[in-house]
Amino acid sequence: MPLDITTFTLVDKPTTLKENLAILERDEYRCQYCGLDGKASFENGLIMRTDFVVPRAKKGKKDPKNLVACCVPCNTIKGKKMYKSFNDAKEFVLARRMELRRAWEAKVQHPAANAAKA
Ligand SMILES: [Zn+2]
Numbered sequence: 001m002p003l004d005i006t007t008f009t010l011v012d013k014p015t016t017l018k019e020n021l022a023i024l025e026r027d028e029y030r031c032q033y034c035g036l037d038g039k040a041s042f043e044n045g046l047i048m049r050t051d052f053v054v055p056r057a058k059k060g061k062k063d064p065k066n067l068v069a070c071c072v073p074c075n076t077i078k079g080k081k082m083y084k085s086f087n088d089a090k091e092f093v094l095a096r097r098m099e100l101r102r103a104w105e106a107k108v109q110h111p112a113a114n115a116a117k118a
Pocket of ligand 1: 070
C-alpha cells in the first residue's frame with residue numbers, strides 16, 4: 001500500500017483502467033448516485049469514473065464491493081467524507097445536487113434580479 005502524503009496513512013492503490021472498465025460495465029455506465037447515463041452521449045461517457053464508496057484516504061479497499069460507477073460531479077460533491085453507508089452517501093450527494101441546482105436555476109433563470117443585486 002502506498003503512503004498518502006496528505007494524511008500520512010497507507011492507502012490502497014488507485015484502480016487501473018481495466019478495473020475501472022469492469023466496474024463501469026457492471027454498473028452499465030450509470031452513475032450510482034445521480035443515475036446519469038454514461039452511454040447516452042459522448043459527453044456523459046467522458047465524465048464517468050469509478051468511486052471508492054469508502055474513500056481510499058479513509059482506508060477504503062480496492063474491492064468491487066467498495067467501488068461504484070460515478071460521474072465526476074457526484075464524485076466531487078461526495079469528496080473524502082465518511083458516510084455510514086452507500087445510501088447515506090447517495091442521500092448526501094443528491095441533496096447537495098438539489099441545492100446546487102436551485103442556486104444555479106435562480107441565477108440563470110432570473111439574471112435581471114441578480115444584476116439588480118450586484
Ligand atoms: Zn452522478
